[in-house]
Amino acid sequence: MKSLKVVFLGTPEFAKTSLEAIHQSRHEVVGVVTVADKASGRGQKVNQSPVKIFAVQHNIPVFQPEKLRNPEFLEELRKLNADVFVVVAFRMMPKVLFEMPKMGTFNLHASLLPDYRGAAPINYAVINGEQKTGATTFFINEKIDEGNILLQEELDILPDENAGSLHDRLMEMGAKLVVKTLDGLADDSIQERPQPQVEHPKNAYKIFKEDTKIQWDILSGTVHQFILGMSPYPAAFTTLKIGDEEKGLKIFSGKYELADHGKKAGTLDISKNxxxxxxxxxxxxxxELQLEGKKRMGVKDFLNGFRSFEHITMA
Incomplete structure (x- = not known):
């Protein structure tokens, strides 16, 4: 059974799980490319990516270029003589990089392409109330998430599942799919195929802060899916007016009932009950919610934090 020499490119926990799976497979990881270390938090502690931490623990050479076109970096990578590059949760790559290995460069994407191309496929699958999603491995080309498909696998989305739970299940499934793809490339048993032509594929654009605000004047089921799709990150929010002050309120989970209430959408009833x-x-x-400046907590603890509710309204 042929073993491939692999350069792995990725950053977060989602990527680390795939790197670990490759490391435990018959294939050899000869190098890892990840984001530069960053200082963050009050103490400006320097944080390393999960991918780097794993690579260092297992004595795999690590590259952290600021620019992917850097000639010295490209030359170092070329010397590794990798058969294939594997990309999981990384950044846009220049052609000079993804065309370097003999077999090409493939990416793991957490959707059933061509649907949900883009930065947030897991969130949008939940927000849109999909019953199925999955993972796709595909060869990278110059267009975003549009290269030829190698392997694809479906996964059912569970009732009331949030993006965090789906992320973790896709992370495990995707890692196995990456190894299966490497095995298929090594054995020459995978037939790459173009992505199906779909007139209006569903999109998974990057989520910005303004995209996470809850619109209450829509159907309850849609609100519920939106909150699940944003939970636990980046988290859906609304705004409360507490006395003269406006504060953001993140909502992570909840339930709903249909009712002909005759009240204006977005109004609030709040009491100790x-x-x-x-x-x-x-x-x-x-x-489950989190008031700006406070910890995440259950609704009972949240309500216990107020002596009176008369001064609280929706902003």
Missing amino acids: GLSIYTQDGIYYPQ
Whole structure:
């Protein structure tokens, strides 16, 4: 059985799981490319990516170029003489880099391409109430997430599953798919195929802060899926007015019921007994939330933090 020499490019935990799977397979990881170390937090502690931490622990050479076109970096990579590059949760790559290995460069994407091309496929699959998603390995070309498919595998989305839970299941499934793809390339048993032509594929654009605000004047089920799709990160939010102050309120989970309430969507009922927010066709009951400046907590603990509720409204 042929073993391939692999250069792995990735950064977060999602990528580290694939790197670990390759390391434990018959293939050899000859180098890892990841993001530069960053100082963050109050103490400006220098943080290394999960991919770098794993590589260092297992004596795999690590490259952290600021620019992927850097000639010295490219020359060092060329010397590794890798058969294939594997990309998981990394950044845009120049042609000079992804065309370097003999077999090419393939990427793991957490959707059933061509649907959900882009930065946030897991979030949008949940937000849109999909019942199925999956993972795809495909050869990288100059267009984003549009290269020829190698392997694809489906995964059912569970009822009331949030993006965090789906992320973790796809991370494990995707790691196995990456190894299966390497095995297939080594054995010459994979037939690459163009992505199906779809007139309007569903998109998974990058999520910005303004995209995470909850719109209450829509259907309850849509609100519920939006909150699940943003949980736990980047987290859906609304704004409360507490006295004269406006504070962001992140909502991570909840339940809803349909009701002909006759109230304006986005209004709030709050008391020691519970918190309810009216939608277009029902009532949403937050269960896990986080007020700006406070810790994440259950709704009971949240309500216990107030002596009175008269001064609290939706902003």
